[in-house]
Amino acid sequence: MTELIVLAxxxxxxxxxxxxxxxxxxxIGVTSVVLLTSIGEGTRLYIVNQFSQFGTNLLAIxxxxxxxxxxxxxxxxxxxxxxxxxxxxxAKLPRVxxxxxxxxxxxxxxxxxxxxxxxxxxxxxxAPIIWQWGVRVGSYWPSSDPRRRASMAVLGPKLKNELxxxxxxxxxxxxxGGTRFRVVGLxxxxxxxxxxxxxDSAYIPVASALKIFNTDEVNEIDxxxxxxxxxxxxxxxxxxxxxxxxxxxxxxxITSQAAMLDVFGNVMQVITASxxxxxxxxxxxxxxxxxxxxxxxxxxxxxxxxxxxxxxATRRQVQxxxxxxxxxxxxxxxxxxxxxxxxVCALLRxxxxxxxxxxxTVYAVAAVVFSLATGIISGVAPANRAAALExxxxxxxx
Amino acid sequence: MTPMxxxxxxxxxxxxxxxxxxxxxxxxxxxxxxxxxxxxxGEGARRYVTDxxxxxxxxxxxxLPGKTETSGLVGFGGIPNDLTLLDAQAVARGTRAAERVxxxxxxTEEIEYRARRRQVAIIGTxxxxxxxxxxxxxxxxxxxxxxxxxxxxxVVLGQKAAAELFGAESPxxxxxxxxxxxxxxxxxxxxxxxxxGLDFDDIAIIPVATGMQMFNRxxxxxILVQTYAHADLEEAKKTVRSILTERHExxxxxxxxxxxxxxxxxxxxxVLTLALAAIAAVSLSVAGIGIMNVMLVSVSERxxxxxxxxxxxxxxxxxxxxxxxxxxxxxxIGGLLGLSLGWALVQILLQVFPALPARSPTxxxxxxxxxxxxxxxxxxxxPARRATKLDPIEALSRR
Numbered sequence: 001m002t003e004l005i006v007l008a009x010x011x012x013x014x015x016x017x018x019x020x021x022x023x024x025x026x027x028i029g030v031t032s033v034v035l036l037t038s039i040g041e042g043t044r045l046y047i048v049n050q051f052s053q054f055g056t057n058l059l060a061i062x063x064x065x066x067x068x069x070x071x072x073x074x075x076x077x078x079x080x081x082x083x084x085x086x087x088x089x090x091a092k093l094p095r096v097x098x099x100x101x102x103x104x105x106x107x108x109x110x111x112x113x114x115x116x117x118x119x120x121x122x123x124x125x126x127a128p129i130i131w132q133w134g135v136r137v138g139s140y141w142p143s144s145d146p147r148r149r150a151s152m153a154v155l156g157p158k159l160k161n162e163l164x165x166x167x168x169x170x171x172x173x174x175x176x177g178g179t180r181f182r183v184v185g186l187x188x189x190x191x192x193x194x195x196x197x198x199x200d201s202a203y204i205p206v207a208s209a210l211k212i213f214n215t216d217e218v219n220e221i222d223x224x225x226x227x228x229x230x231x232x233x234x235x236x237x238x239x240x241x242x243x244x245x246x247x248x249x250x251x252x253x254i255t256s257q258a259a260m261l262d263v264f265g266n267v268m269q270v271i272t273a274s275x276x277x278x279x280x281x282x283x284x285x286x287x288x289x290x291x292x293x294x295x296x297x298x299x300x301x302x303x304x305x306x307x308x309x310x311x312x313a314t315r316r317q318v319q320x321x322x323x324x325x326x327x328x329x330x331x332x333x334x335x336x337x338x339x340x341x342x343x344v345c346a347l348l349r350x351x352x353x354x355x356x357x358x359x360x361t362v363y364a365v366a367a368v369v370f371s372l373a374t375g376i377i378s379g380v381a382p383a384n385r386a387a388a389l390e391x392x393x394x395x396x397x398x
Numbered sequence: 399m400t401p402m403x404x405x406x407x408x409x410x411x412x413x414x415x416x417x418x419x420x421x422x423x424x425x426x427x428x429x430x431x432x433x434x435x436x437x438x439x440g441e442g443a444r445r446y447v448t449d450x451x452x453x454x455x456x457x458x459x460x461x462l463p464g465k466t467e468t469s470g471l472v473g474f475g476g477i478p479n480d481l482t483l484l485d486a487q488a489v490a491r492g493t494r495a496a497e498r499v500x501x502x503x504x505x506t507e508e509i510e511y512r513a514r515r516r517q518v519a520i521i522g523t524x525x526x527x528x529x530x531x532x533x534x535x536x537x538x539x540x541x542x543x544x545x546x547x548x549x550x551x552x553v554v555l556g557q558k559a560a561a562e563l564f565g566a567e568s569p570x571x572x573x574x575x576x577x578x579x580x581x582x583x584x585x586x587x588x589x590x591x592x593x594x595g596l597d598f599d600d601i602a603i604i605p606v607a608t609g610m611q612m613f614n615r616x617x618x619x620x621i622l623v624q625t626y627a628h629a630d631l632e633e634a635k636k637t638v639r640s641i642l643t644e645r646h647e648x649x650x651x652x653x654x655x656x657x658x659x660x661x662x663x664x665x666x667x668x669v670l671t672l673a674l675a676a677i678a679a680v681s682l683s684v685a686g687i688g689i690m691n692v693m694l695v696s697v698s699e700r701x702x703x704x705x706x707x708x709x710x711x712x713x714x715x716x717x718x719x720x721x722x723x724x725x726x727x728x729x730x731i732g733g734l735l736g737l738s739l740g741w742a743l744v745q746i747l748l749q750v751f752p753a754l755p756a757r758s759p760t761x762x763x764x765x766x767x768x769x770x771x772x773x774x775x776x777x778x779x780x781p782a783r784r785a786t787k788l789d790p791i792e793a794l795s796r797r
Contacts, residue, residue: 105476106464177478213476282681289688292421
């Protein structure tokens with residue numbers, strides 16, 4: 001076995017330039033696969049993190065059933081409303097830790113002579129627990145009946161900077177949709193979620209938001225529950241409770257954070273896999289290159305093959321010799337490609353720190369195994385050709 | 399040597415080694431075909447989206463309630479000032495460039511006829527919506543023109559909604575239940591298909607005032623403004639914005655042109671297509687390395703032949719030309735084969751997915767072919783130069 005590898009290595013080294021070129025062919029293919037899967041996987045993890053930063057034991061209930069319109073509730077009215085009462089009823093269910101009715105919309109937030117049109121969220125003081133997102137300075141308004149209005153607001157850090165620069169905004173007043181609110185808190189920076197900049201928003205009591213937006217229904221109810229394994233039971237409980245409350249009609253949609261994550265993860269994986277498949281076309285072309293070179297090599301070494309056969313080597317041994325040679329070329333190429341791909345990933349991460357790049361181990365291993373397999377497959381035909389040679393005829397050949 | 403005899407010479411030596419020539423051809427062929435198929439897919443997707451947009455009507459402005467300075471997403475959630483029917487009427491009166499204005503309210507509701515029920519999207523609008531969105535009525539008629547603020551209990555059903563509710567029965571003139579309302583069917587739309595995520599076959603269209611009452615909304619969902627000509631869009635956009643800003647005493651609406659949205663989609667898909675083509679083109683460079691390898695072998699095998707040529711006084715330039723021509727021929731023929739393979743694959747694609755207008759854009763065809771030829775010539779340089787550098791005496795003496 002060792003002898004076989006040594007012999008094959010000698011043949012590889014003897015034709016340095018051409019084996020080097022064959023290796024580069026495979027290496028380019030592996031590099032592009034590694035690079036593209038890294039970007040794909042990085043993006044997937046980025047999105048997963050974006051969602052799970054709000055905790056995974058989270059359910060969102062939206063009005064309307066998403067049968068015809070993809071987004072429930074987002075596109076205007078439904079006849080049956082989700083209300084603050086619904087949220088409170090759900091809060092009494094077993095395994096539900098907290099609920100929060102949310103009413104949001106766009107409004108102008110003004111302070112002094114500065115103003116900014118942003119998203120305004122009507123929430124309850126449970127927001128920091130439910131969203132796992134704390135207050136940096138100050139606090140939320142004191143916990144009380146969500147049906148009661150209060151003229152107090154918490155600002156996102158970016159909105160605060162736009163309105164107040166470096167000044168301390170606590171205790172100052174802002175106008176939101178024509179109503180005066182006293183600033184009682186500043187949120188921690190959170191960043192964007194699906195295009196919504198959560199730092200550039202204002203948070204006010206849900207009842208005040210209902211008044212500003214002149215409506216009596218909430219856009220969403222967020223539910224925090226215990227025991228993530230019980231998610232199906234919790235959803236079933238909520239569904240039967242709400243259906244009963246809504247006169248037997250299921251006119252709402254429950255989305256669990258975990259289910260949403262699954263869908264996103266699956267979509268990204270399919271995209272990554274198909275892009276890598278396209279990159280793997282290069283591997284195929286590289287394999288054809290190895291096949292060509294091995295074929296030529298058998299032709300050139302007919303004499304040598306005749307010699308070792310007449311010295312007692314079996315057909316099988318000759319076959320293995322050439323297979324090993326092809327495998328060595330492709331595996332070395334694969335390893336070189338992997339190393340180069342990882343190096344490029346590291347460089348990219350240095351150059352553009354924000355870019356999500358993460359090499360999935362499975363794909364990296366798969367790329368090398370795949371290149372090994374590629375070599376063996378492309379070596380089969382030349383190896384069989386070598387093994388089929390008659391020693392006497394082969395020896396006579398020049 | 400004339401170009402003709404150069405070609406003959408190269409062809410002869412290529413056909414002398416059929417297998418390796420064939421394999422090198424296949425490498426280039428795969429690369430070119432991959433570029434063609436992938437660009438055809440990308441371009442198909444782009445044209446599909448473009449068609450979807452233009453089937454929604456042209457020269458359209460969309461007015462959405464709400465405005466943010468922070469992100470592009472608007473039209474979600476509530477707003478302090480409603481976008482009302484009066485606003486829509488003011489826009490219709492005050493915008494000279496507007497050919498027609500259609501107010502829109504929207505929601506989902508269950509429709510019911512005898513024992514059959516179905517949850518559908520409800521669009522509350524006016525008679526102007528039909529020409530603006532280019533909807534075709536198959537049976538009966540569309541919403542009657544008249545005072546927007548007067549609702550009447552009539553409905554126009556989408557093809558699928560009508561079929562699900564009525565089966566073979568004729569729906570026109572029948573009374574159905576929409577939520578808590580009893581409403582008479584006055585028309586059925588012809589098949590429209592899914593446009594921008596909304597299935598126009600599974601909808602019910604009612605007068606806008608009825609819709610706002612049904613959903614208990616004081617604000618419209620959108621206002622559509624269609625201008626006479628494409629050139630009027632910018633002016634109309636300004637006029638609409640100033641009318642509504644004056645009425646609301648602040649700018650709390652967003653006006654987008656359908657063209658702007660389309661242009662964004664189109665350019666995103668173009669970039670994607672380009673990226674896919676580039677990834678596929680990497681395989682062309684791998685094929686080039688294969689050609690280089692084969693040519694190197696060829697040079698070393700033909701050392702004696704080269705020595706002979708040199709001894710006979712053939713100039714270096716001509717020897718270079720011989721080997722370059724060989725490499726170029728491999729890649730050119732491979733490129734041509736790749737073009738035909740790619741074309742065939744696209745035809746199959748069109749058969750399998752007739753909805754996707756897949757067609758390789760001309761730039762991709764030209765670029766793929768030019769790249770394949772260039773690949774052969776570039777990767778042929780090294781072996782060809784190696785041939786010219788051989789010393790004639792040594793070359794001849796080698797066996």
